Amino acid sequence: MADTALDHLKANGRIVVVGASLAGLRGAETLREKGFKGSLTMIGDEPYEPYDRPPLSKQALLGMGTAEGTALPRRRDIDAEWRLGVAASGLDMAARRVKLADGDEVPYDRLLIATGVRARPWPNQAEGELDGVFVLRTRDDGVALARRLDAGPRRVLVIGAGFTGSEIASACRERGVEVTVAERADAPLVGALGGVIGAVAAELHRENGVDLRTGIMVTALEGDSTGRVRAAHFSDGTSLECDVVVVSLGAQRNTDWLAGSGLGAGPRGIACDAGCRAFDIRGIVTDDIFVAGDVARSPHPLFGYQFLSLEHWGNAVSQAETAAHNMLSESTDRRPHIWVPAFWSSQFGVSIKSVGVPSMGTEIMITQGSRAERRFTGVYGYQGRVIGAVTFDNSRWLQFYQQQIEATAPFPPPFPTVDRRPEGQKPLPADFPDPSVPTHGPTVTLSGYSPADRRLTFTPAGH
Amino acid sequence: MKQGILSDILDYSNRANPYPLYAELRKTPVFHDGDGPYVISTYHHIQSLLHDPRLSSEARNLAAGAGDPLAGAEDEGASALPPSFLKLDPPEHDRLRRMTNRPFGPPDSPHRVDDMRGFLHTTVTGLIDNLGDPERIDLVDQFAYPFPVTMICRLLGVPREDEARFHVWADTLAASLDPDPGADPKEREKTTHDARMELGMYLAGLIEERRKNPGEDMLSQLAVGHGQDETMSTMELLSTAALLLIAGHETTVNLITNGMLTLLRNPDVLRQLRETPALAVPLVEELLRFEPPVQLLPQRTPLADIEVGGVTIPKGSSMWLILASGNRDPDRFENPDRFDPYRKDIQHLGLGSGIHSCFGAPLARLEAQLALTELTRRLENPRLVEDPPPYRQNAVLRGPRHLRITCDGVRPS
Numbered sequence: 001m002a003d004t005a006l007d008h009l010k011a012n013g014r015i016v017v018v019g020a021s022l023a024g025l026r027g028a029e030t031l032r033e034k035g036f037k038g039s040l041t042m043i044g045d046e047p048y049e050p051y052d053r054p055p056l057s058k059q060a061l062l063g064m065g066t067a068e069g070t071a072l073p074r075r076r077d078i079d080a081e082w083r084l085g086v087a088a089s090g091l092d093m094a095a096r097r098v099k100l101a102d103g104d105e106v107p108y109d110r111l112l113i114a115t116g117v118r119a120r121p122w123p124n125q126a127e128g129e130l131d132g133v134f135v136l137r138t139r140d141d142g143v144a145l146a147r148r149l150d151a152g153p154r155r156v157l158v159i160g161a162g163f164t165g166s167e168i169a170s171a172c173r174e175r176g177v178e179v180t181v182a183e184r185a186d187a188p189l190v191g192a193l194g195g196v197i198g199a200v201a202a203e204l205h206r207e208n209g210v211d212l213r214t215g216i217m218v219t220a221l222e223g224d225s226t227g228r229v230r231a232a233h234f235s236d237g238t239s240l241e242c243d244v245v246v247v248s249l250g251a252q253r254n255t256d257w258l259a260g261s262g263l264g265a266g267p268r269g270i271a272c273d274a275g276c277r278a279f280d281i282r283g284i285v286t287d288d289i290f291v292a293g294d295v296a297r298s299p300h301p302l303f304g305y306q307f308l309s310l311e312h313w314g315n316a317v318s319q320a321e322t323a324a325h326n327m328l329s330e331s332t333d334r335r336p337h338i339w340v341p342a343f344w345s346s347q348f349g350v351s352i353k354s355v356g357v358p359s360m361g362t363e364i365m366i367t368q369g370s371r372a373e374r375r376f377t378g379v380y381g382y383q384g385r386v387i388g389a390v391t392f393d394n395s396r397w398l399q400f401y402q403q404q405i406e407a408t409a410p411f412p413p414p415f416p417t418v419d420r421r422p423e424g425q426k427p428l429p430a431d432f433p434d435p436s437v438p439t440h441g442p443t444v445t446l447s448g449y450s451p452a453d454r455r456l457t458f459t460p461a462g463h
Numbered sequence: 464m465k466q467g468i469l470s471d472i473l474d475y476s477n478r479a480n481p482y483p484l485y486a487e488l489r490k491t492p493v494f495h496d497g498d499g500p501y502v503i504s505t506y507h508h509i510q511s512l513l514h515d516p517r518l519s520s521e522a523r524n525l526a527a528g529a530g531d532p533l534a535g536a537e538d539e540g541a542s543a544l545p546p547s548f549l550k551l552d553p554p555e556h557d558r559l560r561r562m563t564n565r566p567f568g569p570p571d572s573p574h575r576v577d578d579m580r581g582f583l584h585t586t587v588t589g590l591i592d593n594l595g596d597p598e599r600i601d602l603v604d605q606f607a608y609p610f611p612v613t614m615i616c617r618l619l620g621v622p623r624e625d626e627a628r629f630h631v632w633a634d635t636l637a638a639s640l641d642p643d644p645g646a647d648p649k650e651r652e653k654t655t656h657d658a659r660m661e662l663g664m665y666l667a668g669l670i671e672e673r674r675k676n677p678g679e680d681m682l683s684q685l686a687v688g689h690g691q692d693e694t695m696s697t698m699e700l701l702s703t704a705a706l707l708l709i710a711g712h713e714t715t716v717n718l719i720t721n722g723m724l725t726l727l728r729n730p731d732v733l734r735q736l737r738e739t740p741a742l743a744v745p746l747v748e749e750l751l752r753f754e755p756p757v758q759l760l761p762q763r764t765p766l767a768d769i770e771v772g773g774v775t776i777p778k779g780s781s782m783w784l785i786l787a788s789g790n791r792d793p794d795r796f797e798n799p800d801r802f803d804p805y806r807k808d809i810q811h812l813g814l815g816s817g818i819h820s821c822f823g824a825p826l827a828r829l830e831a832q833l834a835l836t837e838l839t840r841r842l843e844n845p846r847l848v849e850d851p852p853p854y855r856q857n858a859v860l861r862g863p864r865h866l867r868i869t870c871d872g873v874r875p876s
Contacts, residue, residue, distance in 0.1 A: 367516070368516055368553065369553065369554065370554075375557065377516075396514065396817050396818050397514060397516050397817075398514075399511075399514040400511070400516060403511065415517050415766070415767040415769070416517065416766045416767050417516035417766065418516050418517075418519055418552035418553050419552060419553035419554050419557075
């Protein structure tokens with residue numbers, strides 16, 4: 001076989017992975033599995049080897065298993081140089097070097113960016129630094145919050161009733177801790193699943209003893225003289241005594257370190273093509289920089305080729321595998337990343353799963369089961385086709401609806417099913433909040449057609 | 464009504480090896496002839512259909528006269544017992560299965576199956592100790608049948624002295640699942656009906672007794688409820704208990720027997736299992752693919768006209784899903800006719816899939832793993848006396864009636 005540039009890369013190349021979490025690890029493992037023999041560097045800003053995040057808001061808060069015990073299982077040895085506890089601080093695309101916060105620079109032939117997202121902090125920095133105010137994204141966050149819950153707080157306030165906030169509230173109730181949830185929208189989960197399902201989620205909260213307050217904002221957090229949080233103030237003029245506050249306002253993409261690099265990176269993520277190759281700010285695809293996981297936004301054929309950002313565990317794995325494959329492939333051997341969005345949550349004893357992009361849906365039909373029984377399947381429709389589905393304790397049917405989404409099947413579904421109830425005879429408005437109002441709920445974000453976040457001025461060539 | 468390849472599959476003379484017929488059938492992934500059932504034989508179609516909410520498992524949704532040679536086998540007993548959750552759709556299916564699961568599996572009873580390990584092991588050891596003349600062993604009668612029967616009776620709380628009566632009822636009801644060309648249908652209906660009646664009467668007495676003196680067994684716990692908001696009616700409890708008993712009687716016996724038969728046909732694998740008992744776990748999965756105890760699911764019907772592989776299957780049609788054929792589909796499994804316990808990609812259909820997937824799967828797996836490990840470890844140089852062995856009549860719950868083997872001796876436990 002001819003000694004191509006690709007062979008050379010595989011044998012002696014330098015690959016750098018920025019981001020040492022799920023996507024970074026699975027990407028690195030796939031590189032080795034595909035025969036990459038060169039040097040591999042893993043850069044991560046946290047001091048820990050890759051760990052799994054979903055348990056941090058579930059088992060770890062219940063004292064079943066610890067936040068420290070969530071190390072990701074390894075598929076294989078990746079023989080990498082680990083640079084943990086030091087963040088990437090910049091990128092020189094021309095020189096092909098990643099700059100590190102400690103001043104070091106790491107050269108690469110191929111770069112995989114999987115820097116993910118971080119918890120959106122409380123906007124008032126001083127209030128956010130009060131003792132007892134937490135966010136939940138990292139293992140350190142999980143350890144700290146679990147310890148505080150162990151100590152038996154009098155009342156926890158969760159700000160934001162998205163999936164993470166709802167799971168935290170659920171864990172509190174399971175432990176018998178009093179909890180208030182404050183949500184700007186009219187119900188929990190509305191950003192991701194709409195108002196019809198949000199109403200079910202609200203009932204779940206209240207039945208389980210959560211003091212759920214919707215249509216309300218937290219305007220200020222108040223500390224005592226020792227700097228511990230003691231109360232929160234709401235937009236309706238009321239206030240609440242609380243000794244733990246969990247700020248659960250969604251995530252921000254970790255792209256700050258790429259500012260000024262020329263890569264198509266911004267608050268909405270790093271734009272890449274279906275083959276995981278990053279775009280530069282001019283909308284031109286790079287050939288040596290690949291993106292995977294929560295930080296990526298890529299065009300999806302099932303959703304009109306809009307750029308899709310997915311904060312989903314399965315997406316991170318799948319996209320990292322595709323990126324790694326493509327990093328070591330000739331252009332004709334590359335594969336597209338066309339994962340159908342899927343996620344799960346577990347709260348108040350109910351398993352919630354979803355496929356597709358419910359938040360694109362304008363209508364919903366409860367095709368199976370009953371909302372009152374908390375066991376049902378809801379199918380989302382958009383412009384006459386099935387675009388998403390959600391199940392509450394009904395996940396064995398989800399595969400069928402995924403196929404419906406993939407086949408762009410008609411909505412409302414024209415066929416009868418088992419377990420069809422009177423409430424499932426016709427579609428309802430899905431009741432998503434106005435997309436122009438910022439929410440922290442959705443874990444799928446459609447972010448338009450432009451690969452680059454910055455506006456470019458188009459200047460026609462002169463004649 | 465049975466034509467061509469379907470009648471060949473049901474024909475007893477092909478019982479020992481139906482797999483070439485399945486391969487033939489897969490050339491027409493949705494097979495339909497005359498007024499017979501729609502027969503689905505390829506992996507991906509079966510897998511999809513098992514998760515398809517347009518399919519019903521309830522006999523009442525079958526159109527009158529939908530050509531199913533297996534239909535009516537159990538419905539006739541409807542006057543004796545209502546349908547079990549195997550033959551119900553949600554929400555009734557879900558409700559009954561959920562309640563049945565409470566004393567059996569997680570989250571309410573996460574240790575039930577694991578806690579049976581000791582008793583399983585003692586039972587296996589005792590049965591092997593008593594095999595008698597090592598040159599004349601019938602593995603079915605002496606081991607593969609009594610083992611799971613002892614287990615299911617123990618689990619449900621059926622007194623051991625009643626097992627012989629169960630044997631007769633379970634055999635009759637399992638046979639009713641099978642289209643026996645020779646039998647007089649009227650006669651068979653009556654036999655089946657009587658067996659369900661007698662089983663129901665017996666169980667009713669037992670449940671009555673357990674309600675007064677509840678024990679640790681499942682029947683007691685189902686009878687007294689778990690203090691939850693929903694409980695089973697007595698009739699539902701009878702149907703459920705009958706289902707568990709028959710399923711416990713008639714499936715694992717085939718899994719174990721098929722397993723030993725397959726191991727004796729693959730002496731290399733048998734040796735590897737003896738050397739590495741941990742191989743039993745993937746080996747049983749491969750066995751569920753290679754020789755599944757339930758060959759086909761004959762009781763699905765679409766609630767609307769549906770399209771499968773370009774064929775429209777009309778509402779109310781009878782459908783058969785040939786699990787054993789899907790398991791040998793070369794579009795899904797490499798070298799599907801090779802028994803390979805090291806196979807990595809092993810998402811078989813042997814225990815079904817979707818809401819009706821095998822309820823007793825954790826127990827069946829554990830029983831088969833333990834049985835094959837211990838037989839392999841203790842039988843010295845086991846050989847088949849005849850190959851193929853004689854099979855049961857049943858094409859659905861397919862397995863040898865006898866498995867005569869000989870060996871040089873039985874090692875002490």
